[in-house]
Amino acid sequence: MVHLLDPDDPHLVVDGERVCEARAHLPAPDALHAWVTRFTLLADQTRLALLLCIHHTGEICVSDLAAATGVKDSTVSQALRLLRAHGVVTTRRDGRTIHYQLADDSIRALVGQVDDPADSASALNATNGLPG
Secondary structure (H helix, E strand, O other): OHHHOOOOOOOOOOOHHHHHHHHHOOOOHHHHHHHHHHHHHHOOHHHHHHHHHHHHHOOEEHHHHHHHHOOOHHHHHHHHHHHHHOOOEEEEEEOOEEEEEEOOHHHHHHHOOOOOHHHHHHHHHHHOOOOO
């Protein structure tokens, strides 16, 4: 696999096989950008809290999301507009009420990895050899 290395590359290569392996698993630039966008959307505490609520309820309306997260309705609506614009959530109208659900399977999988904080702390401590 070392044959994939550019002989004119100015970088010092210590292990050409590992460089080739790493390059072989990099997604195309467009796909990499899509992942950057997903992680950017998740990197906001309010949006992540909303996505966690939606993930665990299946679908939920703005006022219920505001009550669950302790965030103003207008802030929830603004965050949901952004998430909807990026195809992360979709809506279902029931009369005057709009219910939100997750639409992006990759976001669903990522959000599903977020555990209860007490469980996460215990797991992290166990990994680091610390008591519960």
